[in-house]
Amino acid sequence: MNPPEEPQRTHTIAVLVDNEPGVLARVIGLFSGRGYNIESLTVAETRRGRHLSRITVVTTGTRMVIEQIKAQLMRLIPVHSVSDLTLEGPHVERELALVKVRGTGDARVESLRICDIFRARAVDSTNESFVFEIVGNSSKIDAFVELMRPLGLTDVSRTGVVAILRGPESMESES
Amino acid sequence: MLKAFVDDYAEEDPMAREQMTGAQIILKALADQGVTDVFGYPGGAVLPIYDAIFQQNRIRHILVRQEGGAVHAAEGYARSTGKVGVVLVTSGPGATNAVTGLTDALMDSIPIVCLTGQVPTHLIGNDAFQEADTTGITRPCTKHNYLVKDVNDLARVVHEAFDVASSGRPGPVVIDLPKDVQMGLGVYVEKEASKRKSYQPQLKGDLNKIKDAVEIIKNAKRPIIYAGGGVINSGPAASQLLRKFVRVTGAPCTLTLMGLGAYPASDKQFVGMVGMHGTYESNMAMHDCDVMVAVGARFDDRITGRLDAFSPDSTKIQIDIDPSSINKNVHVDLGIVGDIGHVLEDLMKAWRANHGKSDENSIKKWWQQIEEWRSVDCMKFDQSGDIVKPQYAVRRLYEHTQQQSKDVFVTTEVGQHQMWTAQHFGFDKPNHWLTSGGLGTMGYGLPAAMGVQVAHPDALVVGVAGESSFMMNMQELSTIQQYRLPVKCLILNNFYMGMVRQWQELLHGSRYSESYMESLPDFVKLAEAFGMTGLRATKASEVDDLLAEMIKIDGPVIADLHVDPKENVFPMIPSGAAHNDMLLGPGDKVGQPVSEDGMVLV
Numbered sequence: 001m002n003p004p005e006e007p008q009r010t011h012t013i014a015v016l017v018d019n020e021p022g023v024l025a026r027v028i029g030l031f032s033g034r035g036y037n038i039e040s041l042t043v044a045e046t047r048r049g050r051h052l053s054r055i056t057v058v059t060t061g062t063r064m065v066i067e068q069i070k071a072q073l074m075r076l077i078p079v080h081s082v083s084d085l086t087l088e089g090p091h092v093e094r095e096l097a098l099v100k101v102r103g104t105g106d107a108r109v110e111s112l113r114i115c116d117i118f119r120a121r122a123v124d125s126t127n128e129s130f131v132f133e134i135v136g137n138s139s140k141i142d143a144f145v146e147l148m149r150p151l152g153l154t155d156v157s158r159t160g161v162v163a164i165l166r167g168p169e170s171m172e173s174e175s
Numbered sequence: 176m177l178k179a180f181v182d183d184y185a186e187e188d189p190m191a192r193e194q195m196t197g198a199q200i201i202l203k204a205l206a207d208q209g210v211t212d213v214f215g216y217p218g219g220a221v222l223p224i225y226d227a228i229f230q231q232n233r234i235r236h237i238l239v240r241q242e243g244g245a246v247h248a249a250e251g252y253a254r255s256t257g258k259v260g261v262v263l264v265t266s267g268p269g270a271t272n273a274v275t276g277l278t279d280a281l282m283d284s285i286p287i288v289c290l291t292g293q294v295p296t297h298l299i300g301n302d303a304f305q306e307a308d309t310t311g312i313t314r315p316c317t318k319h320n321y322l323v324k325d326v327n328d329l330a331r332v333v334h335e336a337f338d339v340a341s342s343g344r345p346g347p348v349v350i351d352l353p354k355d356v357q358m359g360l361g362v363y364v365e366k367e368a369s370k371r372k373s374y375q376p377q378l379k380g381d382l383n384k385i386k387d388a389v390e391i392i393k394n395a396k397r398p399i400i401y402a403g404g405g406v407i408n409s410g411p412a413a414s415q416l417l418r419k420f421v422r423v424t425g426a427p428c429t430l431t432l433m434g435l436g437a438y439p440a441s442d443k444q445f446v447g448m449v450g451m452h453g454t455y456e457s458n459m460a461m462h463d464c465d466v467m468v469a470v471g472a473r474f475d476d477r478i479t480g481r482l483d484a485f486s487p488d489s490t491k492i493q494i495d496i497d498p499s500s501i502n503k504n505v506h507v508d509l510g511i512v513g514d515i516g517h518v519l520e521d522l523m524k525a526w527r528a529n530h531g532k533s534d535e536n537s538i539k540k541w542w543q544q545i546e547e548w549r550s551v552d553c554m555k556f557d558q559s560g561d562i563v564k565p566q567y568a569v570r571r572l573y574e575h576t577q578q579q580s581k582d583v584f585v586t587t588e589v590g591q592h593q594m595w596t597a598q599h600f601g602f603d604k605p606n607h608w609l610t611s612g613g614l615g616t617m618g619y620g621l622p623a624a625m626g627v628q629v630a631h632p633d634a635l636v637v638g639v640a641g642e643s644s645f646m647m648n649m650q651e652l653s654t655i656q657q658y659r660l661p662v663k664c665l666i667l668n669n670f671y672m673g674m675v676r677q678w679q680e681l682l683h684g685s686r687y688s689e690s691y692m693e694s695l696p697d698f699v700k701l702a703e704a705f706g707m708t709g710l711r712a713t714k715a716s717e718v719d720d721l722l723a724e725m726i727k728i729d730g731p732v733i734a735d736l737h738v739d740p741k742e743n744v745f746p747m748i749p750s751g752a753a754h755n756d757m758l759l760g761p762g763d764k765v766g767q768p769v770s771e772d773g774m775v776l777v
Contacts, residue, residue, distance in 0.1 A: 018373055021322065022310060022314065022320075022322075025311070025314060029314055029315055033315050064506070067502055068502070071497075071498045071499035071501075072499050074498065074499075075497065075498075075499055076319075077318070077319040077339055077373065077374045079373055080372065080373040
């Protein structure tokens, strides 16, 4: 019953929270309880002394939904700040992936060559396999994984997106 | 000099401070928060707290009959006083029984602190006896919750819980208390002035936006003020300011179900309740207005009806303390985040500074239009013959209570009787009308009335109920009797789950699937079984005597009033319909068959 053709947008949102038990469950419960999407979510303590963790979440929705998500996140008691990096300006997004490829002969050589092109690194090697480590934005990792698929790709482990604003501004300074 | 040094030293050294048990810390913290009454039910995991309750007399404990009743009672207590309602229950089933009440309090923004017992920390996660993941279960139905694992955190957590529950948009907070923490020794800390850094609700509204709002309202030709429960939560001063604000703008004022009483029903600028069972004039004015000012109201689906047809041509201003309420369901043009009282005060100042004056001619025309809608007399009903119309019963109740010198509080359960009470009982003061709005919890009204009466022992508290809702928490009659609470239960008995029956009649071809109640108890004998007075009336001519006697009796009463089982609540906006597409009475049929989109709505 909403106007049907509101475009869906993808936003990267950084959330600074008190690192206490249950805080991640609160964030995830909010998304599932209200029917919002999570494309990726990463969390780790970033300020040990102040017990602060930073959550980076990539989500999609209409403009009104994205605004709702931010307002709902801000309502959680342990949340210090919510910044929509997609709106707030240029930012760097990175994801790390570990990619296991199994093969011998030409395929093995080809996988090393692609690894080189993508500035990935081989972090483990046997006579018949490699584990590559690749860092970049999500689309670069997607492309790398696709190229590895015919060369014997067996496993992929991805961290999900982490992101930070370019320039001198900080979202952690005041809180 | 030496003494001062010693005192300072004593304050510096935590070891020098008095050690108390966790249970004593909890009770001291409650007392320091101004708590005088706690609603609860004991059990294994809260025995240390109950032992501490036994050994003090600052806090009174009201023993309910089921934990669900405790939370609703605390809700009634909180909403009628403006204080935080406090609940104490045991682990496992005690906590899970409280979940409905917590959700109810969350939906209606009622400040509650609920203390739950928990198995000792070393047993958590072991599926111990009466263990439940209380913080996990209550996370989505509380504003915030805590599991306290260190007795030295207890006092701080309790103080913080009261702050979180009562400030900003109020709501329920759970503190889960493992038994070893209740028994361990720790240090009490006073309630601190400093708040948690990550939780600082915004009270003052943006002054520039407030100025913009004045400009918009001043130029409005067909304004309406739409106020909700947020006004009541903001405190009595906010209701006073709302009154002044409505007065200076000359605009009509409508209220949501939760907002009733925030603006006097007897005032001529009041156009009645808005929404599904609101008045014709209110809903038409909402639809046709050119400026809508939403004050502490959240555009609930029961208010808006079909969203894409909701007030299509208006500029919308919304004032709310919760930023997530703004632009949630309905796009608003100007959202002002802040406490209603603070914002209305600044709004009045800005209005005066602007030498605000509404466009008198347009407002006059607008009122002519509203009077025309009013003349439809949408609340009319036909009381003829012996069968009691429920609307008549509520009107008569209102008249009878008007002759009282006592303060009058009314609670309801959920369903038809709730709507008839909202429609036909005129509420002139905030905090005197208590109902379950957001969650729609049958079984709310009786325990809520109990909570109100605990807080206001000398008031006249009437719990209007349907017979089905009444039976959902009627074990609390025993509590009412134990504490000699003179609650008056007025049952509008139509032998049906009336609202379910109404929807089945209108939307499901009169197939009354499971909405008729067989084997109802004899409510008069039921009253007697609990040691209270039971009354009954079945004819219209008996209504006045019944009500007069019910009010006169010095003690709890159950009045079983048989009403027309076929009566429906009108006016009604069928689900999925727009505001200007109302059914005014039984003569009106649902215009076009309710669309499938509408059918799926509840």
